[in-house]
Structure formats: structure tokens, C-alpha cells
Amino acid sequence: MSDLTDLYQEVILDHNRRPHNxxxxxxxxxxEGYNPLCGDRLTLYVAMAGGxxxxxxxxxxxxxxxxxxxxxxxxxxxxxxxxEARALFDQFHAMITSxxxxxxxxxxxxxxxxGVREFPTRIKCASLAWHTMxxxxxxxxxxxxxxx
Amino acid sequence: xxxxxxxxxxxxxxxxxxRVHGKPLVYLDSxxxxxxxxxxxxxMDDYYRHANxxxxxxxxxxxERATALYEGGRAKAAAxxxxxxxxxxxxxxxxxxxxxxxxxxxxxSTLKAGDEILLTWLEHHSNIVPWQMVAExxxxxIKVVPINExxxxxxxxYAALLSSRTRIVAIGHxxxxxxxxNPIKSMIAQAHAAGAxxxxxxxxxxxxxxxxxxxxxxDFYVLSSHKMYGPTxxxxxxxxxxxxxxxxxxxxxxxxxxxxxxxxxxxxxxxxKFEAGTPNMAGVVGLGAAIDYLAGIDREAALAHEDAVLExxxxxxxxxxxxxxxxxxxxxxxxxSFVLDGVHPHDAGTILDQQxxxxxTGQHCAQPVMDxxxxxxxIRASLGIYNRREDIDALVCGLHKVRELFV
Numbered sequence: 326m327s328d329l330t331d332l333y334q335e336v337i338l339d340h341n342r343r344p345h346n347x348x349x350x351x352x353x354x355x356x357e358g359y360n361p362l363c364g365d366r367l368t369l370y371v372a373m374a375g376g377x378x379x380x381x382x383x384x385x386x387x388x389x390x391x392x393x394x395x396x397x398x399x400x401x402x403x404x405x406x407x408x409e410a411r412a413l414f415d416q417f418h419a420m421i422t423s424x425x426x427x428x429x430x431x432x433x434x435x436x437x438x439x440g441v442r443e444f445p446t447r448i449k450c451a452s453l454a455w456h457t458m459x460x461x462x463x464x465x466x467x468x469x470x471x472x473x
Numbered sequence: 474x475x476x477x478x479x480x481x482x483x484x485x486x487x488x489x490x491x492r493v494h495g496k497p498l499v500y501l502d503s504x505x506x507x508x509x510x511x512x513x514x515x516x517m518d519d520y521y522r523h524a525n526x527x528x529x530x531x532x533x534x535x536x537e538r539a540t541a542l543y544e545g546g547r548a549k550a551a552a553x554x555x556x557x558x559x560x561x562x563x564x565x566x567x568x569x570x571x572x573x574x575x576x577x578x579x580x581x582s583t584l585k586a587g588d589e590i591l592l593t594w595l596e597h598h599s600n601i602v603p604w605q606m607v608a609e610x611x612x613x614x615i616k617v618v619p620i621n622e623x624x625x626x627x628x629x630x631y632a633a634l635l636s637s638r639t640r641i642v643a644i645g646h647x648x649x650x651x652x653x654x655n656p657i658k659s660m661i662a663q664a665h666a667a668g669a670x671x672x673x674x675x676x677x678x679x680x681x682x683x684x685x686x687x688x689x690x691x692d693f694y695v696l697s698s699h700k701m702y703g704p705t706x707x708x709x710x711x712x713x714x715x716x717x718x719x720x721x722x723x724x725x726x727x728x729x730x731x732x733x734x735x736x737x738x739x740x741x742x743x744x745x746k747f748e749a750g751t752p753n754m755a756g757v758v759g760l761g762a763a764i765d766y767l768a769g770i771d772r773e774a775a776l777a778h779e780d781a782v783l784e785x786x787x788x789x790x791x792x793x794x795x796x797x798x799x800x801x802x803x804x805x806x807x808x809x810s811f812v813l814d815g816v817h818p819h820d821a822g823t824i825l826d827q828q829x830x831x832x833x834t835g836q837h838c839a840q841p842v843m844d845x846x847x848x849x850x851x852i853r854a855s856l857g858i859y860n861r862r863e864d865i866d867a868l869v870c871g872l873h874k875v876r877e878l879f880v
Contacts, residue, residue, distance in 0.1 A: 329827050333820075333878055341879075363819040363835045364849035386849050388817035389879070444823060 331440035332447070333389065340393035345400050346382040353380065358457030360449055365391045367454060371402075371461045378402050378410060378462075383454065390438075390447050395454035397435055407462045414459050421451050477774035483859045485510040485766070496829025499867040504649055504677055504808055504855030505833050506699045509763070513703055516762035517755045527751055529728055543754050546761035547744075550709045553764045554694060555685040560714055563744040564752055567708035568676040569599040571695030572643070574710055574747060575672050576603035578720045579693075580641060586612030588640040591669070593618040593626055594845055595648040595655070598838040600674045604643060613640070620845060624651040624800035631660060635667040642671045646678035650839035650853070651800025652783075652808025654682070661691050670716065676700050680857065681779060681806045683772055686711050698756060702857075703763030707756030710747070717743040724749040775858045776806070782856055783809060786865040790854075793872055795880065799851050810837075810851040813872065816879045818850040824878065825852075828871040830864075 350370035358367045367385030371378060381399045398417075402410055416432055421441045441451045475481070483489050486508045491498045500508060520542060526535035528543045544559075551559045565571040580590070590604045590613055608615050616639075618631045635642075642664040647654050661671045672693040675684060680701040686694050693716070698707040712720075722729055722740055726749030731739040740746045786809045790796050795814030813821060822834035833853045836843045843849060854868055 329824060329878070332823065338878065361836070363817075364840075364843065365819070366849070386817075388819035390820070447819075447823060450819065 332444055334437045334440065336434070336437045337389060337393040340396040341389035344383075344392050344396035346396065347384065348382045349384060350380055350382050353382075354461050356457050356461035358385075358453050358460075360387070360391070360453050362449060363388060365450060365453055367391070367395055367457060369395070369454065369457045369461050371458065373407070373462075376406050378405050378407075381458075387453070388447075388450050390441060390450040391453050394438055394451045397438065398454050398458060401433070401435055402458065410458065410462050414455050417455055418452060421448055474769060474771055477771045477778055477858075479778060479859065479861050482770070482775075483861075485512070486859050487511055487514070489859060493829050493831070494827050496827075499828075499830040499864045501854040501856065501860065501864060501868060502831045502833050503680065503857035503860075504652075504700070504837075504853065506705065507680060507702050507857050508859065509702055509704065509759075510766050512766050513759045513762040517704060517759045520755045520758040525754070528754055529745075539754055542758050542761070543752070546757035549761040549764045553679075553684075553767075554709070554711050555687050556711050557687065558714055560743050561711055561717065563710040563712060563717070563747045564757055565695070565708040565710050566706055566753070567697040567699065568674060568695045569603075569697075571693075571708055571710035572600055572672065572674065573603045574723045575693050575695070575712070576607040578723045578747075579670070579716060580604070580607040580613075581610055582721050584608075584611040584613040584640055587638065588613040589616050589636070589638045590614070591616050591618065591631075591634055591639050591642045591664075593631075593644055593655070594620045594841050595624070595626065595651065595653060596643070596645055596839070596841070597649050597674065597676070598840070599676075600643050600645060600672075601841070604641075614638075617841075620653075620842075623802050624648065624653050624842075625802045626653075626655055626660075628656070628660075632663060635663060635669065637668060639664070639667050639669040642669050643674065644671070645674040645676075646684070647675075647681065647806055647808075648800070648839075648842070649677045649808070650837040650842045650851070651802065651810055652677075652805040652855075653800060653802040654678075654804040654806055656804075657691070658689050661689055665690070677807065681776055692716055698760040698763060701763055702766060704756045704759035707753050707760050709760075712743075714743065717747070720747075722746050722749070726750040728752075770858070779807060779856050779858060779860070782860050782862060782865060783807065785862055786854060786856075786868070789865055789869045790872070793869065793876070795876070796872075799846055799848065807856045809854045809856075812848055812851055813875065814880070816875055818852045820879065821852050821872070821875045824875045825868070825871040828867065828874060830868050830871045832868070 353370040353372040365387035370382045372380040381402045383395045524538040526539045528540040664671045670692040675696045679696045694711040699705040729749040799810045818834035
């Protein structure tokens with residue numbers, strides 16, 4: 326049986342209560358993300374200069390998992406190139422969806438979200454911000470990204 | 474008929490002895506789908522073991538048995554709704570299918586540009602989207618009856634919105650998101666006075682209330698077997714015979730025809746005209762068994778029991794600090810929707826699940842209701858005839874765990 330404290334680690338609860346980079350960046354690339362299953366909605370702002378993410382922030386409402394994931398993601402993305410951001414997406418996605426427990430890649434602070442893989446119904450919550458980021462970095466259209 | 478006894482009822486539902494995450498299952502998600510009594514499971518198993526063959530199509534004994542069981546299901550469904558004529562009972566895949574049938578057959582063939590379809594803010598997406606689709610196809614316009622803070626329809630607005638332009642009124646009997654029981658009998662009379670036909674979405678009503686389509690005088694009534702202790706993939710559309718006869722078929726195929734040539738096809742009579750293809754025969758047998766099951770218990774006492782559990786649940790949840798009940802209509806059944814300050818419903822759902830408590834969290838396919846109350850989602854505990862106070866105690870205990878983690 327998976328333990329709740331694996332999912333709701335103190336770090337996650339902290340990021341839920343006081344999310345980092347929870348703000349608007351004027352003039353930045355703006356991307357909407359939406360999870361119709363639970364109604365989670367977020368707007369991600371990504372500012373890039375010379376191919377590097379200079380600032381990233383988000384706004385919106387969602388469950389603790391989606392908020393903490395967005396908060397931790399914004400911390401991790403600053404200073405990354407678009408390619409590095411995409412690579413991080415892949416690593417993060419592998420971490421939360423891999424069948425076998427244990428570390429995949431060393432993702433630093435992001436690894437507190439590894440417990441999500443034991444809760445299949447919550448994977449979409451954790452990945453919402455990341456899918457939104459991928460679309461923002463790719464300069465996709467303004468159509469909202471959905472994890473459905 | 475046996476007197477209502479919740480422990481006896483519980484013993485009829487094998488899944489209730491299941492353990493989840495090492496805890497006894499506390500199932501509070503019956504508005505999503507209900508559990509099934511042994512008699513339904515047995516009837517479907519027996520059907521496949523002893524009667525399975527295609528209906529209306531063969532001369533052999535098994536086909537006779539299958540046809541008798543399937544048409545027997547129709548008679549049971551007619552009796553269940555107090556419809557006097559089995560021709561008015563069309564089997565569907567479920568409520569969604571029934572509404573789409575009416576929208577695409579009755580709606581598409583009768584609506585003209587500028588005609589109005591009247592819905593309410595309480596509707597499930599399945600009683601919104603099919604009407605939007607037919608409105609798009611015909612140029613008809615959708616109007617919506619608002620609701621008040623308690624989650625009740627604004628009946629003055631309803632009266633004001635009804636006009637000679639209103640062609641179809643589509644209303645839920647009971648709201649899936651809030652549990653509100655709508656005063657549909659008087660609403661139907663008002664709609665008829667305005668010259669509109671009325672479809673009632675009965676998905677959430679039939680598990681709890683005794684429904685009498687004759688007394689209601691509705692034109693269409695749709696239900697889902699799986700919400701009322703029967704199997705999934707089966708539903709009923711009751712339609713007034715004169716309307717069904719005038720309506721074009723919804724889908725073409727086998728069994729819905731009288732004669733087919735490449736030059737001309739003659740359609741079968743109602744209800745077969747609307748049952749193209751091999752239907753869900755085992756599903757209809759299961760639905761029939763579910764109807765028999767309900768007929769075998771004192772439904773008035775069952776409803777009184779459910780109402781008492783709902784009242785208890787409402788009082789218990791209200792006592793939890795930071796809780797807010799969403800939907801406090803005077804007439805409610807089966808549903809307790811609420812939010813907890815500082816906790817997203819989805820997180821609460823996961824933590825409750827770990828305690829063995831199954832609830833639904835989210836928008837409940839009723840996004841307009843959530844928008845009306847400016848909330849992204851609720852926690853919804855919904856009741857079946859097998860729930861009891863102990864289930865509510867487990868829910869409340871789980872909610873305290875949720876608060877420990879989050880508040």
C-alpha cells in the first residue's frame with residue numbers, strides 16, 4: 326500500500342500553501358493549461374532571451390499536487406535553454422510515470438513528486454504545468470493545453 | 474414486499490464486503506454509478522448461460538427465450554415508470570444516448586431557426602451538449618433558467634423564459650451535482666401551456682424516487698440502468714406514443730426496418746424503429762432484475778432511510794471547521810456536495826480513498842453549476858439504498874485526516 330505521506334510530503338504542502346513564482350510576468354509568453362477532470366487551471370508565463378528562460382511564473386487554481394508541481398517547475402526552469410527545458414520535461418515525466426519505484430534521473434528538489442507514480446489518478450495533476458510549459462516553450466498557439 | 478432493512482439490503486450487494494487499501498469499502502459514489510445486487514449479477518449470468526441468442530431474428534428456442542426476456546424487460550420498464558404502453562419504452566445505451574436520440578430525431582426534425590430550447594443551470598453536460606449540437610444544426614436558440622444560492626431553480630424566471638418560441642424544455646428531475654429535486658410536474662404543465670414538449674433527465678431520480686410518467690405528463694423521460702442498481706450500457710427512453718410515431722429514426726440498421734430494398738426502406742414500428750442493431754440484451758435483462766429488486770423493497774421506507782442518512786451527513790459535514798455545503802435546496806435527495814477551506818477537492822478525494830472512502834471530486838460533468846458558485850470543484854458524497862450512518866462517520870473521520878494534513 327502506498328503511503329499518503331509519500332504523496333503529500335511536507336515540501337509539497339509548503340509549495341501548495343506558498344507557491345513560488347505565483348505571479349504574472351507582463352509581456353512574457355502566456356500559455357493556458359486546463360485539466361477538465363478536476364477543474365485545475367493554470368496560466369504559465371515564460372520570458373525568454375537569447376534562447377534562455379530568464380523568468381517563469383504561474384497563476385491559477387488547482388490541487389496541491391498541481392500547484393506544488395508548477396511551483397517547483399518554475400524554480401527549476403530559470404536559466405535553462407528551451408532544449409534543456411524539454412529534456413527536463415522528459416525526465417520529470419519518466420519519474421512520475423515509471424512503473425518501478427526508485428530514482429530514475431536525479432531531479433533534485435523535483436524528486437519529491439516521485440510519489441505521484443503510486444497514485445495513477447494524480448499523474449495528470451502533476452504533469453499539467455509541465456505540458457503547459459512544453460507548449461509555451463514551443464510557442465504553440467493560444468489554445469489551452471489539456472492533460473486529457 | 475419486504476420491509477426496508479439496510480443491513481439486509483447491504484447483504485444483497487456483494488461488492489460492499491470488498492476492502493480497498495486494506496480498509497473496508499465505504500461507497501459514497503452512487504450518483505456516479507451504483508453498485509449491483511446479487512440478483513442483477515445472477516440474472517445476467519443466467520441469461521448468458523441459458524438463453525443467449527439474438528432476439529427477434531431466429532426461429533430457435535434460445536432466440537425465443539432471449540426475445541421473451543428482452544421484451545419482458547420492456548414490460549418491467551413500462552411498469553416501473555407507470556407507462557401503460559410498452560411501445561413507449563425504447564431501450565438505449567443510457568441517459569446520454571436517450572437525450573441525443575430525442576435531440577437528433579425529435580429536435581432536428583421539428584426545430585427551426587429562432588425556436589427556443591429551454592434548459593437550466595443545474596443540467597449535467599449530457600443535457601446541455603446534445604441541445605447545443607441540434608441548435609447549431611437548426612438555428613434554434615438555447616435559453617437557460619437560472620438558479621438561486623441554495624441551488625434551486627428560479628421559477629419566476631422559468632415562467633418568464635417560457636414563450637410561444639419555446640419548443641423544447643429539457644430539465645433534470647434531480648441535479649447530479651447538488652441533489653436538488655426540481656418541481657417538474659408543475660414545470661411540465663407550464664411548458665405544455667406554452668406549447669412546448671418536455672424531456673426529463675431522470676438519471677438521478679429513478680434510484681431514489683418513484684416515477685410516474687403518466688402523472689407527470691412528461692413527453693420524454695430518460696434514465697440510466699447503471700444509476701439504479703442495474704448494469705452499465707443500458708437505459709430507457711420513455712416517449713409519448715404519438716411523438717415517437719412521428720419522429721424519424723435516429724440510427725439505421727437491422728431490426729429497425731420493416732423492409733429494405735435499394736430503392737426504398739420501410740421502417741419498423743415503435744419502439745423497434747429506434748433500436749437499430751443487436752441491442753444490449755443482457756443489459757436489459759439486468760435492468761429488469763434491478764427493477765424487480767426495487768419493486769421487492771418498500772421504496773417509501775428506503776427513501777426515508779436515505780433522506781435520514783443525507784440529513785445526518787449534512788449535519789456532520791457542517792460541523793467540520795471550514796466546510797461549506799454547496800446546494801442547500803429544500804427538496805434534495807441522495808447528494809451532499811461540499812468544499813473545505815484550504816483543501817482542493819481532488820486532494821481530499823485521494824486522502825479519503827486511502828481511508829477506504831469512495832467519493833467523487835471535481836465538476837461532476839456540471840461545469841455551469843461550479844461556475845455559478847465560483848468554485849472549481851466540489852467533494853460529492855452520494856448515497857444509495859445501502860448506505861448508513863456508519864458510512865458517514867467514516868467520511869467525517871477521513872475529512873478530519875484531510876484537515877490534519879492541509880490545515
